[in-house]
Amino acid sequence: MLNQLAELDRLFHALADPARRAMVERLSRGPAPVTELARPLPMSLPAAMQHLGVLEAAGLVRSEKIGRVRTCAIEPKAFGLAEQWIAARRTEWELRLDRLGEYLHSLEEGERDGSGD
Amino acid sequence: MLNQLAELDRLFHALADPARRAMVERLSRGPAPVTELARPLPMSLPAAMQHLGVLEAAGLVRSEKIGRVRTCAIEPKAFGLAEQWIAARRTEWELRLDRLGEYLHSLEEGERDGSGD
DNA sequence: GGGTTACTTAGGCATATGCTTAACCAATTG
DNA sequence: CAATTGGTTAAGCATATGCCTAAGTAACCC
Numbered sequence: 221m222l223n224q225l226a227e228l229d230r231l232f233h234a235l236a237d238p239a240r241r242a243m244v245e246r247l248s249r250g251p252a253p254v255t256e257l258a259r260p261l262p263m264s265l266p267a268a269m270q271h272l273g274v275l276e277a278a279g280l281v282r283s284e285k286i287g288r289v290r291t292c293a294i295e296p297k298a299f300g301l302a303e304q305w306i307a308a309r310r311t312e313w314e315l316r317l318d319r320l321g322e323y324l325h326s327l328e329e330g331e332r333d334g335s336g337d
Numbered sequence: 338m339l340n341q342l343a344e345l346d347r348l349f350h351a352l353a354d355p356a357r358r359a360m361v362e363r364l365s366r367g368p369a370p371v372t373e374l375a376r377p378l379p380m381s382l383p384a385a386m387q388h389l390g391v392l393e394a395a396g397l398v399r400s401e402k403i404g405r406v407r408t409c410a411i412e413p414k415a416f417g418l419a420e421q422w423i424a425a426r427r428t429e430w431e432l433r434l435d436r437l438g439e440y441l442h443s444l445e446e447g448e449r450d451g452s453g454d
Numbered sequence: 455g456g457g458t459t460a461c462t463t464a465g466g467c468a469t470a471t472g473c474t475t476a477a478c479c480a481a482t483t484g
Numbered sequence: 485c486a487a488t489t490g491g492t493t494a495a496g497c498a499t500a501t502g503c504c505t506a507a508g509t510a511a512c513c514c
Contacts, residue, residue, distance in 0.1 A: 225355050236349035237472095238342050241422070248429035255490060267473050269492075288481040288490050296430055299423050305358070306416050312365035313413055354502095372460065384503050386462075405460050405511040 224301070227279075231302045234278035239263065240271045244294065247281060251293040254283075341418070344396075348419045351395035356380065357388045361411065364398060368410040371400075 234240055243257050258268035272292065275281040279298040283290050351357055360374045375385035389409065392398040396415040400407050 228358065229353055229355060232349050232353035235422075236346055236353055238346060241345065244426060245429075248426040248433075250433055253490080263472085264474065265491075266475090266493085270472075285491085288479095290491070294426075294430055296427070299427065303420065303423055305352075306420055309361060309365045309411075310413070310416065312362075313411055316365075316367055370460080380502085381504065382461075383463085383505090387502075402461085405509095407461070 227301060228305055230274075230278040231280070231298065234274050234280055235302070237271065237274075239268070240275055243268075243271065243275060243292075244280060247292060247294040251291050254290050254292065257292060344418060345422060347391075347395040348397070348415065351391050351397055352419070354388065354391075356385070357392055360385075360388065360392060360409075361397060364409060364411040368408050370406050370408050374409060 235244070239261050242261065246252055246257060246260075254269065254272065255265070257272065258265050261268050261271075272281065272283070276283065280295055281292050282295050283292040285291075352361070356378050359378065363369055363374060363377075371386065371389065372382070374389065375382050378385050378388075389398065389400070393400060397412055398409050399412050400409040402408075
């Protein structure tokens with residue numbers, strides 16, 4: 221439970237970088253080796269590897285090395301936690317705004333039916 | 338369009354910190370002044386203000402100062418972009434996995450109806 | 455007007471991040 | 485087996501981050 225805080229940290233932090241999101245976008249269309257992920261990025265291969273490490277640490281990507289090629293793939297489940305956190309906030313404020321709306325509505329009703337002005 | 342990259346950066350980065358998420362969680366339940374947002378956090382008020390600045394820069398929170406009290410509120414629309422980005426990735430890989438499933442299914446069909454080993 | 459409250463600004467420090475180049479290792483390939 | 489390809493490790497540097505304390509400003513309260 222407490223560990224989920226750190227997990228959300230890693231998750232959102234991993235997605236907060238354009239190079240890493242580009243990797244995720246590429247991997248959403250299918251697995252790819254490290255070199256292919258790095259090629260379009262404006263940085264050296266070691267730099268790209270570090271980004272990949274961040275994505276793996278966040279659990280968003282897994283990889284397996286066969287021969288000298290490391291093939292990376294997306295880990296769909298990992299995105300759920302981030303989506304859930306946002307969705308939970310949304311339900312909170314929607315509930316609150318609903319209640320506020322009802323309250324305002326009840327005021328209007330009261331006004332119509334009670335004292336004028 | 339290009340600007341959305343930086344916007345996603347700011348959005349995910351803003352959510353990648355437990356203090357900032359705590360503020361968002363509090364604000365999801367209703368508006369609050371700066372001091373109330375800062376009180377539960379294990380840091381000084383100026384530090385908390387910086388976090389608040391990050392949330393505002395990301396568009397997740399807006400605030401208005403009346404008298405000497407700055408009241409903060411959540412900006413529900415801002416979360417949409419983050420959710421949309423994740424949802425877009427999800428559709429990509431689901432589409433792909435569907436196609437893969439169909440392909441594997443067609444292989445099975447072909448095997449059943451064609452040569453037996 | 456003097457004290458308190460609520461925030462704001464400024465300066466500074468310690469650590470973390472993001473990148474680089476250089477060197478290294480291990481699997482192919484001619 | 486030498487050269488190439490794909491990846492990895494190491495060292496180092498420049499900048500950004502996250503926090504602090506101290507000092508300042510502006511509204512409200514007696």
